[in-house]
Amino acid sequence: MTICGCKGIRYCKLCENSDRVKAVKTECLPQPIKEFQLFCVKCNTALSCEHNQNNSPKFDIKGVIVYPDFISELEEATLVQDIDRGQWVPSQSGRYKQDYGPRANYKRKKLKLGQFQGLPSYSQYLRDRVAGIGDLTDFVPVEQCNLDYKPEMGSCIDFHFDDFWLWGERLIILNLLSDSFMFFNYEDNYIKVPLPRRSLILMSGESRFLWKHAIAREDIHSRRISVTFRELSEQFLTGDRAHEGQKIIELASEMSATLCRISRTTAKPRCVSVLFRTPTAPTSRHIYFLPTSCFYPHTEPPKTSCTVYTSSCPARGLSSIPEPPDYDVNLSPVALKEILDQCNIIDVRQPEELIADGVIPGARNIPLGELPAQIADIDSENVVFICKSGMRSLRAISFSIQYGFNKPRHLEGGMMAWNATFQNK
Numbered sequence: 001m002t003i004c005g006c007k008g009i010r011y012c013k014l015c016e017n018s019d020r021v022k023a024v025k026t027e028c029l030p031q032p033i034k035e036f037q038l039f040c041v042k043c044n045t046a047l048s049c050e051h052n053q054n055n056s057p058k059f060d061i062k063g064v065i066v067y068p069d070f071i072s073e074l075e076e077a078t079l080v081q082d083i084d085r086g087q088w089v090p091s092q093s094g095r096y097k098q099d100y101g102p103r104a105n106y107k108r109k110k111l112k113l114g115q116f117q118g119l120p121s122y123s124q125y126l127r128d129r130v131a132g133i134g135d136l137t138d139f140v141p142v143e144q145c146n147l148d149y150k151p152e153m154g155s156c157i158d159f160h161f162d163d164f165w166l167w168g169e170r171l172i173i174l175n176l177l178s179d180s181f182m183f184f185n186y187e188d189n190y191i192k193v194p195l196p197r198r199s200l201i202l203m204s205g206e207s208r209f210l211w212k213h214a215i216a217r218e219d220i221h222s223r224r225i226s227v228t229f230r231e232l233s234e235q236f237l238t239g240d241r242a243h244e245g246q247k248i249i250e251l252a253s254e255m256s257a258t259l260c261r262i263s264r265t266t267a268k269p270r271c272v273s274v275l276f277r278t279p280t281a282p283t284s285r286h287i288y289f290l291p292t293s294c295f296y297p298h299t300e301p302p303k304t305s306c307t308v309y310t311s312s313c314p315a316r317g318l319s320s321i322p323e324p325p326d327y328d329v330n331l332s333p334v335a336l337k338e339i340l341d342q343c344n345i346i347d348v349r350q351p352e353e354l355i356a357d358g359v360i361p362g363a364r365n366i367p368l369g370e371l372p373a374q375i376a377d378i379d380s381e382n383v384v385f386i387c388k389s390g391m392r393s394l395r396a397i398s399f400s401i402q403y404g405f406n407k408p409r410h411l412e413g414g415m416m417a418w419n420a421t422f423q424n425k
């Protein structure tokens with residue numbers, strides 16, 4: 001017996017050799033598709049263009065827009081950290097799922113709102129940013145679905161339409177942690193749309209109603225998280241179920257996190273400290289750097305609602321840092337050298353910096369941006385983070401403490417201090 005979320009013809013690497021999957025006729029199982037056209041995210045076309053010489057393109061797809069770099073690397077790291085605080089539940093085809101939205105019985109066309117506590121507060125700034133895109137000012141997301149794809153699980157999602165009865169014309173998906181492709185199919189035409197890491201894809205019009213979409217197993221090379229936002233269909237907005245729709249919209253905008261306190265930090269004038277209480281993290285304190293364009297420091301921070309706070313702050317550049325650690329995180333180059341063989345050294349620089357400035361023997365290179373995806377593979381004891389000057393390694397410390405690492409430390413002053421101490425000696 002394997003424990004996974006697969007049923008019927010769906011399978012993952014845990015259950016693909018099970019009796020249930022073997023019993024399904026091979027021709028019924030989804031097979032890899034080898035022939036497809038490639039979509040150009042610069043020209044928004046699957047036809048040949050200056051970036052992409054597709055062989056004899058047959059079809060174009062309308063209604064797809066990809067927004068590269070929709071969030072920054074730091075925002076991604078913080079977002080993944082917030083998402084991972086929630087519980088992942090096994091789903092079909094080797095995926096894991098976190099669903100925030102109304103419970104729906106699609107066959108009976110019935111909704112249950114009892115459990116729905118609203119969309120998570122950590123994604124409020126994303127929703128605000130989406131609403132800042134020209135055509136999406138009236139996009140009111142009422143569902144957020146996070147999916148976790150892992151190559152070792154063979155995670156994928158087969159070709160499908162998202163439900164039309166409940167969900168509206170526009171689907172919005174944020175692609176986190178690794179590059180991938182959204183695969184589209186209409187009759188015998190296949191198109192792959194690149195989804196660079198940290199990009200957002202908007203699917204509407206033909207790409208929503210005519211073409212099915214999928215994420216292929218062969219396009220998951222390392223951990224990938226997708227965050228899908230869905231709006232209500234017309235009948236829940238203006239049609240005969242509008243009263244239910246209104247209730248859902250009200251519930252969706254209620255934060256599942258309660259804002260406990262928001263205060264200015266005296267030590268850092270451009271920051272506010274925000275205390276939240278959420279079902280998954282009883283109290284979590286975030287210090288937000290305020291963008292210069294933000295209304296602070298001209299007015300008092302709002303005291304009652306974090307919706308007001310987040311939607312009033314243009315979220316670009318917003319990032320959170322946890323509490324400072326309560327032990328000495330600093331190791332001097334000399335101190336580190338003495339205990340080098342007992343340390344688990346993680347170098348968070350980019351690979352090209354290792355070539356330029358040298359490495360400490362035994363160090364494992366995990367660039368800071370990769371840390372959220374790889375942190376589960378690091379032994380959490382005796383960790384010493386290294387970077388060029390000691391700034392990124394401090395962030396790595398904060399991040400890893402939240403994952404339960406035991407007193408991680410760093411090389412104070414980074415490789416610059418190390419080289420100044422030991423080079424030519």
Ligand SMILES: O=C(O)CCC(=O)C(=O)O
Pocket residue numbers: 145147157162173213214215226228
């Ligand atoms: O993970 C993705 O990007 C696609 C998810 C999807 O299509 C769905 O949940 O309906």
Ligand SMILES: [Fe+2]
Pocket residue numbers: 160161162213
């Ligand atoms: Fe979908």
